[in-house]
Amino acid sequence: MTVSAVRSPAPLALMLLGVTALLCAGGVAVGSLGWEPLWSRAGDASAAILWDIRLPRTLGAWFAGALLGLAGAVAQGLFRNPLADPYLLGSATGAALGVAVLLVLIGVAPAAGSGWIEGLGLTGAAFAGAVAAVLVTLGLAKGVQHTLRLLLAGVVVGMVFGALAALVMFWVPDIMRAMQAFLLGTTGFLGWASVGLLATLFAISLAVAVAFSRALDALALGETTAASLGIALGPVRVVLIGVMALATGAAVAQVGLVAFIGLVAPHLVRAAVKPTHRWLLPLAALTGGVLLLAADVLARWLLAPQELPVGVLTAVLGGGYLLWLMHRRPS
Amino acid sequence: MSVALLAEGLRVTLGGAEVLRGIDLALPAGRWTAIVGPNGAGKTTLLKALAQLLPHRGRVQLLDREASAWGHRGRARLLAWLGQNQGGAEDLLARDVVMLGRLPHQPWLGAPGAADGAAVEAAMRETQCWDWRDRALGSLSGGERQRVLLARALAVQAPLLLMDEPLANLDPPHQADWLRIVRRHVERGGTALSVLHEITMALHADEIVVMDAGRIVHQGRCADGGTHAALESVFQRRISVHSLAGQWVALPNE
Numbered sequence: 001m002t003v004s005a006v007r008s009p010a011p012l013a014l015m016l017l018g019v020t021a022l023l024c025a026g027g028v029a030v031g032s033l034g035w036e037p038l039w040s041r042a043g044d045a046s047a048a049i050l051w052d053i054r055l056p057r058t059l060g061a062w063f064a065g066a067l068l069g070l071a072g073a074v075a076q077g078l079f080r081n082p083l084a085d086p087y088l089l090g091s092a093t094g095a096a097l098g099v100a101v102l103l104v105l106i107g108v109a110p111a112a113g114s115g116w117i118e119g120l121g122l123t124g125a126a127f128a129g130a131v132a133a134v135l136v137t138l139g140l141a142k143g144v145q146h147t148l149r150l151l152l153a154g155v156v157v158g159m160v161f162g163a164l165a166a167l168v169m170f171w172v173p174d175i176m177r178a179m180q181a182f183l184l185g186t187t188g189f190l191g192w193a194s195v196g197l198l199a200t201l202f203a204i205s206l207a208v209a210v211a212f213s214r215a216l217d218a219l220a221l222g223e224t225t226a227a228s229l230g231i232a233l234g235p236v237r238v239v240l241i242g243v244m245a246l247a248t249g250a251a252v253a254q255v256g257l258v259a260f261i262g263l264v265a266p267h268l269v270r271a272a273v274k275p276t277h278r279w280l281l282p283l284a285a286l287t288g289g290v291l292l293l294a295a296d297v298l299a300r301w302l303l304a305p306q307e308l309p310v311g312v313l314t315a316v317l318g319g320g321y322l323l324w325l326m327h328r329r330p331s
Numbered sequence: 332m333s334v335a336l337l338a339e340g341l342r343v344t345l346g347g348a349e350v351l352r353g354i355d356l357a358l359p360a361g362r363w364t365a366i367v368g369p370n371g372a373g374k375t376t377l378l379k380a381l382a383q384l385l386p387h388r389g390r391v392q393l394l395d396r397e398a399s400a401w402g403h404r405g406r407a408r409l410l411a412w413l414g415q416n417q418g419g420a421e422d423l424l425a426r427d428v429v430m431l432g433r434l435p436h437q438p439w440l441g442a443p444g445a446a447d448g449a450a451v452e453a454a455m456r457e458t459q460c461w462d463w464r465d466r467a468l469g470s471l472s473g474g475e476r477q478r479v480l481l482a483r484a485l486a487v488q489a490p491l492l493l494m495d496e497p498l499a500n501l502d503p504p505h506q507a508d509w510l511r512i513v514r515r516h517v518e519r520g521g522t523a524l525s526v527l528h529e530i531t532m533a534l535h536a537d538e539i540v541v542m543d544a545g546r547i548v549h550q551g552r553c554a555d556g557g558t559h560a561a562l563e564s565v566f567q568r569r570i571s572v573h574s575l576a577g578q579w580v581a582l583p584n585e
Contacts, residue, residue, distance in 0.1 A: 080419055211440060220420035221483070222386050228414075229487075230407030230435045270422045274467045305363050 009279035012272055016286035020062060023293045026057030030301045047271065052191075060190030061310075062289040063198035065253040065261050069288020071247040072262030073269075073281050075094055077216035078240050084264035086248040086265075089150070089241070090157030095176050095252040097161045098129020099182050100168040103175040103226065119199050122193065123253040126182075127271055129213055130249035132190035138241070145234065148224075185311025187259035187296045205247040206285060208216025213277035258311045261288050276288040333395070333523035335360035335491060336381055340389035343376050351374045351387070352545040358538075360394070360490075363513050363523040368565055374526040375415060375495050377542065380494050381524070382412050383510065393491065407435035411487035412532035415495040415526075417480055417577055418476030425479045428468055431527030451465035454485040457512055459505075473500035482511070485516075492516055494525040498532060510535055530562060530581035541565055553579060 010330035027038040028050060071086030079088070087093075089304035139151035169179055183187070215236045218226040227233055248262070269280055292310070296315060299308040335355045341354035351371045358364050366374045380387040383398050384405060391398040393409055401409060411432070420428055430452065433447040454463040460480040468476060478502045484492065492513075498506050510532070513523050517537070527533040534553045541549040541561045549561030559572040562581065570581045 037569065128449060214431075214434060217420075217423065217427065218434060220423055221428070221480075222414060222417050222419055222430065224379065224414050225412060225417060226383060227384050229408070229431060230413035231405040232403050274422050275426050276427050 006223055009273050009275045012269070013279075013283060013286060016283070018284065019290050020293070023297060024058055024062070026297045027056045027061070027293060030297055032074025035301065035320060041140040041300060056195045057187050057190045057191045057296070058293065060198055060254060061187045062196045063195065063202050064187070064190075064255040064258070065265075066285040067198065067202050067247040067251040068258065068262040069090060069133075069265030070202070070205055070209060070281060070285040071244045071251070072142060072288065073266040073277070073284035074216070074240055074244045074247075075145075075262070076266050077255055077280075078237065078244070079151060080171070082221060082267065083120035083263070084151075085260075086244060086251075087158070087257075089154040089245065089248075090139045090161055090228075091130035091160045091248045092257050093162035094136075095126035095130040095131020095163060095249065096179075096183060096257065097168070098127070098132070100165045100175060100179055101125065101129075103178055104168060104172045107221055122182075122189070125199075126253035127249045129161075130252055131245065132242070133157050134245040134249075136161075142252045144170055145237075181312075182256040184309035185309055185314065187255050187292075187299075187310055188307075190254060198250060198254060201250040202285070205265075205281060207287040209243050209281050210241065210278060212243075214282055216240070216277040216281075219325060255292075256311060258292060260322075261291050261314055261317040264318045265291060268321075271325075273284050276326065293295040333360045334350075334358065334392075334396060336524065338381060339391040341359055341377070341380055341391065342388040343373075344382050345376065345385075346359065350545055353379060354389070354547055356550070358503075358522065358524060358539065358549060360522050361517060361520055362537040363517050363525070364538045364540055365528060365536035366524065366526045366540045366542060367528075367533045367562065371544075372452065372542040372565075373545040374542055378493055378495050378524065378526055383412055383470065392489075404435050408487070409489055410493060411484045411489040412489040413481060413484040413492075413494040413497055414462040416499060418516075423468055424464070425460060425466055425468060425471070426451060426455070426464040428479055429464075429482045429486050431485045434485060435534075448485050450488055454482040455479075457485060457515075459508065474502055474505060478499055478505065481512070482516060487513070489571075490521050492521060492523045494523070496526055498527065498529055506532065530572075531579070532581035534572065534581065 028269045029035060031049065031054060064082055068086055075086050075088055099122055102122060106121065135152045137150065137157045140156065141150040169176055215226065215231050216227050218231050223233060266280065266284040268287050269275070269283040275283065292314065295313045296310050299310040302308055308320040336356070336358040337574065338354050338356040341351055342349065343351040343536065354377060356569045364376065368374055376385065379385040381391060383391065393401060393406070397412055398406070429451045430443055430447065433443060433450060439444060452461065455464060458481045460478040460482055461473065462472065468479060471479065481497060484494065497509060501509060513525070516523055533539055538550065539553055539558050539562070540547055541558070548565060549558060551558040551574050563571055568584065571582055572579055
């Protein structure tokens with residue numbers, strides 16, 4: 001892998017930005033029929049397809065991936081566990097439940113291509129569900145003081161909310177298809193409104209996370225040592241869990257339950273360089289963006305004119321990477 | 332002689348059990364004190380409570396000032412802490428780990444300055460780990476890792492140095508080096524407090540605090556016969572203290 005030759009973070013960041021630019025071009029060039037770079041053709045229809053469909057979808061996929069990568073790096077640092085992922089606090093199944101309830105209430109299937117109002121409603125419901133699940137997790141864990149209790153509460157909430165979402169689907173099977181798109185992850189609903197929202201939340205989350213990056217470094221030595229270094233653990237946990245919930249909720253609300261990006265992105269960065277969190281956080285975000293965008297381009301291209309659910313692709317690729325990692329490091 | 336650390340009526344309850352049962356302790360400034368005692372005596376808990384890293388009842392004073400009056404950052408500059416068997420930070424470079432010791436001296440969003448770099452290099456050279464500054468902590472052996480963590484504590488350049496089993500994983504030459512590092516810290520006017528299981532090493536300290544069952548049973552100089560008797564008693568007379576080549580050593584009986 002060429003990445004392993006890179007030893008300092010700045011060249012890696014530049015490389016990831018370069019790959020992002022290439023993938024953006026690819027994302028705009030690949031359409032529903034496979035490779036069809038419309039910019040060579042004149043005409044309002046082509047311009048509209050490029051500008052209103054492909055470009056926002058491409059940028060949105062990148063931002064959603066970046067949010068997941070960032071949330072994953074924060075989760076792994078905060079919980080001091082390389083297997084932590086952004087869905088840990090139950091936000092993913094919370095979002096699924098929110099979407100299921102909304103679909104039952106409005107009784108439509110937005111996958112059929114209805115307008116952006118339903119799209120935004122779906123997003124809002126997913127976000128509300130994600131926030132509700134995180135709040136329940138925090139309530140069950142009685143705050144953020146005990147990391148282990150937080151993890152356990154997250155697992156419980158994830159299971160219960162997932163079961164409730166499944167129950168809703170069981171009662172109202174009509175929503176099954178629309179739910180499926182959401183559960184498998186899809187970039188199909190991304191428009192300019194979503195891109196604006198994702199970009200804004202990404203900027204906020206990244207800035208706050210980087211501002212607290214040294215606390216994450218100190219936490220790597222254990223909570224007692226971090227406290228001895230003057231880190232106020234309580235407020236730091238509150239802020240970082242807030243960032244994690246916001247970033248995950250925003251991404252899940254826009255693209256559904258895309259698997260593995262948040263888990264794998266920080267791993268890929270650490271396989272290439274050993275940075276402090278000040279670099280790890282933005283690098284994991286860049287990697288997450290590149291991963292989801294690459295998966296999205298592939299998902300549209302591989303079986304065109306059919307489209308693979310992007311979440312299936314990220315799950316296969318991410319799972320494959322973890323397996324490879326396991327075999328390479330048997331310990 | 333001024334008092335560096337003072338505790339009055341210190342009580343700590345962990346998981347429903349009272350681990351510290353009313354500790355009164357005064358540690359002289361500019362000295363090295365070793366805390367010893369059998370497993371479960373409350374040594375680590377005492378160290379953590381003194382460092383304000385555990386909720387406790389009773390009063391703790393750091394350098395003539397109430398511990399709570401120092402604030403998070405002030406206390407972090409005053410007191411450096413080295414924990415026992417610290418895991419984690421596998422993916423951080425050794426130098427970045429030691430730089431964490433400079434956190435209390437840096438503004439919140441500021442980058443490390445020249446003084447921080449110098450302190451890190453000095454600490455890493457003192458514990459002889461400068462050579463692997465660019466290696467990840469996870470790639471080091473147990474002893475190498477311990478020297479990096481010790482450098483991290485030294486880089487704080489705090490007057491009070493609290494260490495919990497700092498000799499874990501260190502080979503004999505580096506145990507001797509550790510003794511020299513602590514001596515130098517004390518000669519510079521610093522105060523050191525360490526929990527030690529190696530009684531022979533503890534007998535090199537200026538003073539020994541002997542603990543048993545959440546209480547202090549003895550505090551005295553290492554050369555005192557009373558200290559030796561207290562040591563032999565808390566370890567159920569399974570060890571005895573002898574003089575050998577001008578040093579005190581603890582040897583197992585039988």
